[in-house]
Amino acid sequence: MPLPTARPYNNWLLVPPFNPKKGFKGWADSASFPLLLENLRRHAEISAVGRARFSGTLNQKNALWKEYRNFLRQALSNFEAAITVSNRSACLLYYYAMLNFAKAELLSIVPGNITGQFVGHGLSFSPSRAKTVAGDVLVVKPGVFPWLYEARTGHKLPTGTKIPVKRLLAQIPEIASQAEDAGMGETQIVPFHHMIAMDNTHTWPLLLLESGISESKSSEKLLLRHFREVEVTPNWRDHFALSRRVTSRVKLYESLKVAPKQPSGGITIDDPMGFTENIRDILDRRTTEHCDALICPSLYKTKMFPMPSSLARYAVTYYASSLVRYKPSVFDTQIHPEQAYMFDAIARECALPMLIDTLSGLEGVDQLFYAPGALRN
Structure with missing residues (x-):
């Protein structure tokens, strides 16, 4: 059955998807360790930056700021040490860095869970019973991971939930080839490009996916609840500002809803951005510059279990740190x-x-990096 033709549009904006209630921060520089560490350090060392994370009286803010800056200082020390380690042993240092970064992030969300309390990892794994990476599972416990999961996804993660490590690995785009070589299967991540299209009266979003997500039925069902696949237009490279060298068999989706323009003919992108935000359970922030965002499908094919790459990285780093400590023979x-x-x-x-x-978690908005000159024609 042929695909429907896309709505005609006479103008468009190329804007990465973002939560219209929060916005995003764009950087005219590529992401790098020095840049990111410096901007995290300002949270730890400048009181006006750190205290801005908290509400309450000055005394209450100062008390939280004391906890916050010390979580961050400890995290930064571990992270900077980890960078100097050349192999998987670094995962132990990276995990303790991420654990402290997570506590700092959660301090303004669930301070009562963090201050003056014993704080568990929120995940458990028994290295002594570990057999194969492909068969290992993590078990959710009360603690940091389910709190971080709820803060970032808006969904609760019940105690006792089992998370297969193999499925987590498929949610991490930057190790796609290595995971496939290790027999863990193909990545589930789909990069896409985002456009706000408009005609004389309405605006709506268009998503140009670099591949399909049909293998994940639960994710496809969510996508098709808000978008429909349409025929790819002949000028898609020009309209999405892509090189002629891009030869992917792309798929184009347009929002089922359209937003009216203002009576003056002006546009607001909040409404069309909100249409894209409707698929937030499978929408993920990019960490490279070649796309606008990622489709990060459900952890399971037939039931919805959101697992953004940020949380998959965290959980896999916890798993790796456990093996480094207690069962290094698996490496x-x-x-x-x-x-x-x-x-x-x-x-x-x-x-x-x-x-x-x-940095996105601490500042409450997505951080998007662009190489110098990348936004020039």
Whole structure:
């Protein structure tokens, strides 16, 4: 059955998707360790920045600011040490960095859970019973991970939930080739480009996906609740500002809803952005510059279980840190060379995206980085 023709439009804006209630911060520079660490350090060292995270009286803000800056200082020390370690052993340092970054992020959301309390990891795993990475599972416990999950997704994660490690690995785009080489299957992540299209009276979003998500029925069902697939227009490269070298078999989706223009003919992008935000359970922030955002499908094909890459990175780093501490033999390069290779990649490739995740979490808005000159024609 042929696909329907897309609505005609006579103008358009190329804007990455973002929550219209929060906005986003764009950087005229590529993401780098020095840039991100410096901007995280200002949260730890400048009281006006750190205290702005909290509400209440000055005494209450100062009390939280004391906890906040010390979580951050500890996290930064661990992270800077981890960068100097060249293999999967770095995951132990990275996890303790991320644990403290997460506590700092949660301090303004659930302070009563963090201050003056024993704080659990929120995940459990028994290395002594570990057999294969493909078969291992993490179990949700009370603590940081389910609180962070709720803060970032808006969904509660029940105690006792089992999360297969193999499925988590498929949610991390930067290790796609290494996970496939290790026999963990293909990545589920789909990059896409985002447009706000308009005619004389209405505006609506268009999504240009670099591949399909039909294998994830629960995710496809959510997408098709708010968008429909349409025939790809002949001039899609020009309209999405893509090079002629892009030869992907792309798929184009347009919003089922349209938003009216203002009586003056002016536009507001909040309404069409809100239409894209309707798929937030599978919508993920990009951490590279070649796309506007990511479709991060449900962890399961037939039931919805949101698992953005930021949380998958966190959980896999926890898992790797447990193995590094208690069962390093699973990384033996003679017995398990593929696994050693993959976890070396996890330590190397996930580090910068985890810093972007952290800065976005602490500042409450997505952080989007562009190489110098990238926004010029």
